[in-house]
Amino acid sequence: MKEVNHFRRVTLWWLVVSIPATLIVVLVLAPGMPPGNGTNQAAGQVIDNTVLFGIATPVTVAVLVVFTYSLITFRERTPQVAAEGPALRGHAGIQLWWIVVTTGLVLFLAAYGSIRMLEDGAGGGQGPNPIAPIKAPPGQRTLRVQVVAQQWQFTYRFPQYGGVEVPNIELPAHSTIQFNVTSLDVIHSWWAYQLGVKADANPGVNNVAYVQTRGPLTFDVHCAELCGVWHGYMFGVGHVVSKARFAAWIAAKQKQFAPSLKKLGPYSKTYFPQPLRRGG
């Protein structure tokens, strides 16, 4: 009887399954993945996820194929006979190749992720001294928006517009925006889903994140860090609108909130309000 080359069969199965699976995942599924292409950072996350899918799919398929093939082919066909398998205790070549290949994949992933992160900040909070600051193109200025988190709402201050503080957010399209996220009490996390931005709000910390908006967009805002009893209700909606509409909106808000601005403290990177009280 001819010896079956199991290794070659598994490799063939892997190719047969993984090539179409990877193509479907990378070309069909991944491009439509959240958070969509509303901003440069969100689109960057989609591209990043596509690359990760492209690597993860063949790896997953490989393990699944080996397991499935083994469980079917090497099942005990005569359980009443107390037969034992071959005493294989390892194979230096396979182990070496496995180490080389997985190390290569991991190093590539880490390098790729780092480069992507440094390229556009990836929308993540970068702390007070950003490692990947995004500069507005020449001739434009970066809009600075302070996100102030407290139990249980987000408010927004615009230091370039007199430090006006408003309860909802609108942003200009086709602009570079710098968020300075901070908290008044406990740890929150400002998650603007379609913008592709997430940054923790720590009390006493100025956490900077960037986004480059594209066209008009409606985005959901959630608190993504457990912040107490009404954490689940700490959500809202924001809009990216045309530059002209944004200018009109912020002018109206400056007028509307001018009285409260007098009572509000001056703009600052961080705030230390009243002492913490029990009972939250």
Place this chain on the structure above:
Amino acid sequence: MSTTAVTAPPRAPLWRRLMGFNILTGILLGIGGWYLGYWIGTRLTGESFAYFASEAGQNDIAIFLGYFLGVVGFLAGLGFLNYPLRRMLGHPPTLAEKESAETHGALRYFSLSTDHKVVGMQYLVGIGFFFGVGGLAAMLIRTELLSPHHHVFGANQYLTLVGTHGTLMMGMMTSSILGPFANYFVPIMIGARRMAFPRIEAFTFWLLMAAGVILLTTLAWGGFQTGWTGYQPLGAQGTAGFDAYIGFFTLVGISMTLLGFNIMATVITMRAPGMTWSRLPIFVWGVLATAFLMLLAAPMLAAALMMATMDRTIQTTFFIPGYGGSSYLWQNLFWFFGHPEVYIVALPGFAIVLELLPVFTRKPLWGYRLAVAGLAGVTFLSFFVWQHHLFVSGINADLRPFYMLSTELISLPTGFIFLCCMGTLWRGRIRFTVPMWFCIGWAFNFLFGGISGVFLSDVPSDVLTHGSFFSMAHFHYTIMGGLIFTFFAAIYYWVPKMTGLRFNEMLSKIHFWTLFVAFNATFGPLFAVGWLGQPRRVVTYPFGLQTLNDVVSIAAYCIGVSMLIFLANVVWSLVIKREPSVANPWNSKSIEFQLPTPLPVHDFDRIPVFDADPYPYGEPVPAAPAFASGGGQV
């Protein structure tokens, strides 16, 4: 030492045996200790409290003193003080706590016993109880999430359920393999008659039970809102329910530290002749690696909790920003414990699978050294990844590439484990027993858990999924799909040996398949829920996600049904039917299966001498000594 035949004294009547040092006395003294501590605390601080009245009107000092003296009373009632007091008074050392089956019967399971087999059973049942409580909390969480707007629970009760579920599972289930199975089988596997420190072994168990009760008292205080992570300064706002969280996790931290330390000492110093490092069963390697993690990580948790306690009682401000404290400090300390912690719950699973696969493929473990390297690599690397929990927090943002690399590097040793599994399956003669099915379930679940971890470790991808249901699905795939599946594999594999009774094959298989399908139907969709933007621990969510959430909730109930089937299996097989199991139901070559069932009190008549590792499947059997094949010889 040869076992001397001790003629058992006649058993005292039941009422007489109930008097003395056992769980009843422990509970009574524990309650007494609580009131004493609370009273002292109130006397100590009552006046200043009247002055600095807090909004909640609670006296944390009194509560902590109550917990402390309650635990001391409970342990004293169990008899933990007897030995040190007797030694101080000049009495000779005894092993009187090694209550024998003859004199104490089933009561030895309800008192301080230094027999590692009794402690193993105590752990299994005790942890199983709290696993049930935690699972019930999960069912209630999913009930609340059936609808985004109709509420079964208030927001506070909901968060309490989330916190109780997470804290119980992460605190208790940490010891779910090491407590029952390592305490029971590691001494036997390495050819020892007991653990290195039998009293400490019993201490870790009873401490854990006291901890579990303390956590449940949080319900009486109105719960806590922080989840299992206990983030500060949110925790500092909490009412006395957060004191219960601190009390629980402090005791768990101490218990874990001692458990790890005991196992390390046992494996390093008490191996029988011939049990060299390269013959050590892979399960023992996995347990040893976990013990290292426990010993090094858990004290960090206890330290952080001490600081939180001081913030709440004597008005320090470690974690209070605005008074010089930092919310980052807690996050760092907690995750420096918390990330090794998730490997503390993953590694025993690896070890079980690697230990069981050779038995059911009838092949030696493939790539033993690589498997050991994998376990050691995970252990080492797990201390260098904790800041990936803080990727968007703004701390040390410049170090994110490093943590990205270290996190992704940890998939290398995990990959070793998978390679060893595949190598062991390769050309084996695979027998599809129930433990084997659970191992296969582990491989499937952990594969997806690991792959989704790659997405979370990559900063640009993590910005989307951080703190969402995606990460929650990820760690349930690794912990529930990893640890719990292997926990059941271990139960089906070893409990017949521990009890001498057989499980019902049909019910066991139904249990596996319902659990496997329901588990994947529950947590698979949660990846999508997270990607679609549902943050963790929310009591309400966008309307568009209701369908997915309902699918998840219904699947979660199916997990509950599956667990009830398991419970029915336990009751039917071990209580009602009681079919005896043969000494070696799996035809395993590991030494514990060469011993008679039930295991003798002292395990071995003589300390065995090992001349091979326990996986000589398919290899010529050496001229058979007392133990039929491989493993150990007497």
